[in-house]
Amino acid sequence: MASIKGNIELAHGSRIGVVGGGPAGSFFSFYALEYARRFDLDIHLDIFEPKDFTKVGAGGCNHCGGIISESLVQHLATDGIVIPSEIIQRGINTYTMHTEHGSRVIRSPSDEHRIASVFRGCGPRGCLDVNQRGFDNYLLGLCSDRGAEVIHEKVASLERAGDQVRVSTSKSEDREYDLVVGAVGLNKKGLELFKSVCPAYSLPVTTRTYISEFFMKPEEIQDNFGDSMHVFLLDIPHITFGALIPKENYVTLVLLGKDIDKKVVKNFITSKEVRSCFPKDFPMERAMTCTCYPYVNVKQGNHPFADRVVLIGDSGSSKLYKNGIGAAFLTGKAAASTAIFEGVGEADFKSFYEPICKDLDRDNQVGKLIFWVTRLIQKSPVLKRGLLDRLAKEQGDEQSMLRLSSVLWDTFTGSAGYRDILKRFVYPKQVAGLIWSVIGSNLSVLKSKNYEKQKAGPSL
Ligand SMILES: Cc1cc2nc3c(=O)[nH]c(=O)nc-3n(C[C@H](O)[C@H](O)[C@H](O)COP(=O)(O)OP(=O)(O)OC[C@H]3O[C@@H](n4cnc5c(N)ncnc54)[C@H](O)[C@@H]3O)c2cc1C
Numbered sequence: 001m002a003s004i005k006g007n008i009e010l011a012h013g014s015r016i017g018v019v020g021g022g023p024a025g026s027f028f029s030f031y032a033l034e035y036a037r038r039f040d041l042d043i044h045l046d047i048f049e050p051k052d053f054t055k056v057g058a059g060g061c062n063h064c065g066g067i068i069s070e071s072l073v074q075h076l077a078t079d080g081i082v083i084p085s086e087i088i089q090r091g092i093n094t095y096t097m098h099t100e101h102g103s104r105v106i107r108s109p110s111d112e113h114r115i116a117s118v119f120r121g122c123g124p125r126g127c128l129d130v131n132q133r134g135f136d137n138y139l140l141g142l143c144s145d146r147g148a149e150v151i152h153e154k155v156a157s158l159e160r161a162g163d164q165v166r167v168s169t170s171k172s173e174d175r176e177y178d179l180v181v182g183a184v185g186l187n188k189k190g191l192e193l194f195k196s197v198c199p200a201y202s203l204p205v206t207t208r209t210y211i212s213e214f215f216m217k218p219e220e221i222q223d224n225f226g227d228s229m230h231v232f233l234l235d236i237p238h239i240t241f242g243a244l245i246p247k248e249n250y251v252t253l254v255l256l257g258k259d260i261d262k263k264v265v266k267n268f269i270t271s272k273e274v275r276s277c278f279p280k281d282f283p284m285e286r287a288m289t290c291t292c293y294p295y296v297n298v299k300q301g302n303h304p305f306a307d308r309v310v311l312i313g314d315s316g317s318s319k320l321y322k323n324g325i326g327a328a329f330l331t332g333k334a335a336a337s338t339a340i341f342e343g344v345g346e347a348d349f350k351s352f353y354e355p356i357c358k359d360l361d362r363d364n365q366v367g368k369l370i371f372w373v374t375r376l377i378q379k380s381p382v383l384k385r386g387l388l389d390r391l392a393k394e395q396g397d398e399q400s401m402l403r404l405s406s407v408l409w410d411t412f413t414g415s416a417g418y419r420d421i422l423k424r425f426v427y428p429k430q431v432a433g434l435i436w437s438v439i440g441s442n443l444s445v446l447k448s449k450n451y452e453k454q455k456a457g458p459s460l
Pocket residue numbers: 019020021022023024025048049050051062063064065066067068069153154155156183184185186187189190209210211254255294295296312313314315318322323324325326328
């Protein structure tokens with residue numbers, strides 16, 4: 001309905017159709033229903049989701065490393081959503097950074113800095129443990145509890161129908177909505193559907209990544225990985241970031257970078273540093289039970305809204321490489337508050353929703369700089385030695401403020417914004433300490449090399 005202000009607003013009996021029941025679709029639905037309840041607004045909300053998140057393997061999974069950042073855990077807790085323990089595969093309280101020049105275990109900068117690892121679906125292909133519970137299913141359940149209707153169908157087309165948007169699937173009758181929310185992740189066909197109802201929208205730019213699950217005995221995981229996320233700063237072409245994330249009886253391998261293919265994966269898993277994380281005779285390739293090459297967002301879509309249409313999560317704006325679920329939370333919640341409290345016209349989304357997307361975009365620009373520096377470090381033995389030396393000093397000092405450790409913790413876990421990370425990284429005392437470590441650690445390597453040469457005597 002058009003309001004007195006001239007905006008397009010939802011009213012009693014309005015219908016919302018959410019296309020996609022991943023985290024973005026669920027967060028939007030949860031908050032839209034919650035705000036409508038508080039506003040005494042009687043709305044109907046349908047979520048279209050073809051996947052069955054209670055199934056194991058690809059059919060029930062939205063491929064992801066499954067790290068829930070502590071900032072998201074805290075945001076959710078503030079709003080009364082406490083992730084149940086049966087969803088959490090493992091609480092992560094340290095990370096271990098591996099380079100060709102050694103490793104460092106880095107403890108969480110504070111006791112509150114804890115992250116959780118989860119499965120998005122019900123477990124990898126071949127998983128027989130019926131007790132596994134997935135994160136996406138849990139979120140969707142919260143929405144159903146609040147009155148959302150989940151329609152297990154794939155949306156096939158969208159079109160304008162007078163003042164409404166018509167949603168069609170191949171299985172049931174068309175439905176019309178006062179607002180349609182695009183939360184289809186990076187599914188290209190799903191995103192293309194929105195071009196017909198949101199003509200100014202341009203699709204996000206993506207790149208291919210890699211995930212696989214190693215099946216292991218829980219005691220082997222505890223002995224070899226502990227409650228630590230293992231990250232690798234190795235000079236392997238195409239890889240910007242590699243991590244092994246321990247779960248209950250699986251270890252998830254995540255590779256981010258450019259043009260990742262089988263050869264790049266093989267180079268990574270056969271590297272000495274990765275191999276040494278696993279038991280000696282562990283059959284690496286045979287134990288990889290579930291493998292996929294999902295896309296990740298490297299540049300957000302433009303203008304993800306129109307009258308009665310808004311795109312959220314990966315389909316709209318995400319966080320570069322990290323904490324995509326956190327970005328789905330931010331954009332889903334912002335779109336829900338705009339729709340319920342402000343209106344569902346293009347102007348409303350521009351005033352109240354677009355600033356959130358722009359802010360994520362600005363932060364991602366700084367993120368690109370941070371990952372450029374990370375790549376420099378990956379390629380430079382001199383810098384890697386300095387970094388390891390500085391971390392060892394910090395972690396060994398009880399009084400230390402753990403500045404570098406917390407910067408790296410937030411970079412690897414995605415728990416803080418990139419601008420915040422950069423600000424903390426360029427703190428003068430910290431930069432000076434790092435430079436000192438780079439010089440000191442490399443001088444001692446040089447000295448020991450010279451000593452070895454002298455000991456070996458003059459060559460004939
Ligand atoms: C390798 C990798 C590792 C990652 N690791 C992490 C991590 O550890 N932590 C983190 O926070 N983020 C991580 N992310 C990012 C995270 O997975 C995404 O940002 C997040 O899933 C986005 O949520 P979403 O709801 O927008 O999209 P999705 O999770 O992709 O959900 C989209 C949903 O839409 C549905 N859909 C698609 N088309 C249609 C249609 N036509 N009709 C109806 N439904 C449809 C799909 O079935 C799907 O359920 C990772 C990403 C990658 C690629």
